[in-house]
Amino acid sequence: MELQHWGHWQHPLVFNEDERSGDDCYGCLEPVFGPSYSCNECRDYLHHKSCVELPIGLHHPSHPNHPLILFDISTFLNENREEYDKFSKCNVCGEKSYEYSYCCYRCNFNIHFKCSCLSLTIQTEVHDHQLTRIWKLLKFTCDFCGKKGNLPYLCAQCDFGIHSRCAACPRRLKVYRHNHPLHLTPSLEVHQSDSPICRLCVRKVDTHWLYYCSRCNFAAHLYCAMLSWNWEHINLQELKGEQSTESKSEDTELHQSFDSEICKVIKTTLGEDETEIATEIKHFSHKHDLKLTYEIPNNTKCNGCVQSILSPFYGCTLCSFFLHKSCSKLPKIKRHPLDPHPLTLNYQQDSFSCVACAQTCNGLKYYCKKCKRDYSVLCILLPDALTHACHEHRLYLSKTNFKQKCSSCNSERYNVFRCSTCEFVLDFKCATLPQTTWYNQHEHPFTLRYTPEDDSGEYYCEICEEERDPKQWFYYCAECSFPAHRDCILGKKPNVKHHM
Known part of the structure; x- marks a missing residue:
């Protein structure tokens, strides 16, 4: 069964009764399991069956004066930045998102399609009574997070009002950046002299509630923890601290292991301390064997990380191909907080764009097969906690859904290193x-x-x-x-x- 979708007129979409990849839906950005539609030509164009069947037009009580039209906000990303900024923010939840939205162009009104589907009444884990949606644009202060908003869910019994996103907060969740589940906790119960720092965006938590691990003193904003790239959707009943620790240990071992698919030792010699030194290797990035070299040619760069070569290194004089010893030992599979999935080491002689630093690169890279994203090895080798000579305090990786300005070059990025003590920010380009x-x-x-x-x-x-x-x-x-x-x-x- 095929259909032509309004958002993808180039090719027909083909029905799949039981999709099992778990790749993200292009419409709602949630993993796809079960009935779906996809494009055989464009493999990343995948939808839930329900997202493909969304109505093109909608009459909605949040905007009764005009009909709303379904559209894809991502079409504005490269074509018209001004339009994207205007229509990416939802008038109901107040957040920006790439998911499909309904909009009224006459009034600059926009509502994420998931917000348009909110039930009139709900039961939530954060309140004991049933809550009722008020669709009128009613300004209020959320009794859960303490922030202002509109279009609340209200409890008539308690005079309790809450944002729709706050109402969706689970009591426990797991984020990729931390080893243990986080628990919904009142801010007052977190005993600190100052406001706790969110370990995901590295900003102060100034809401009434937060997600917290008391075992590790790990705090996170409600919405930071619930962002799609932070929230790890797993069965928390099966998660045990011991298993989690073991998993982390296995990852560490994996990162330090020597993979023969990446680098095969051809010849060795004994060093002064009787340790074996690989004097000739076969590396997957080059067709010839590479020999250990100590004499550095002028202004030579490593073909792996594209930085100035340091002695000793491996080289092929026939091709002027050079590789740091450390670059030759990079693991085949690596995890990094920049991406929720395992990354695979590749070599690309042609240029690619690194997602982290937004620079044109070539050489060795780490690739996410699921997200189809490239990362330079320089960016992936940076830890999530960084000590840099430019700043007196330690810097921490901050991943947000809004851009932050680098204190060095003034560029704006979503992924930066941020100081928890002051407002200093460093992007990946400057950090590397x-x-x-x-x-x-x-x-x-x-x-x-x-x-x-x-x-x-x-x-x-x-x-x-x-x-x-x-x-x-x-x-x-x-x-x-x-x-x-x-x-x-x-x-x-x-x-x-x-x-x-």
């Missing part, structure tokens, strides 16, 4: 900048600097001779008093190595 690097035939190395080299008030780049912003990071050769823009030293595409 090399601390020292070389430039063309310059005889000395350049060091990354975070503050101006002097108090002259006049700052210029010695390469392009243009003025420098003293608030921006730059590279500096102290031997020659030679300052330069980051891009002038590294180039416009520093994570791409051009092949001979």
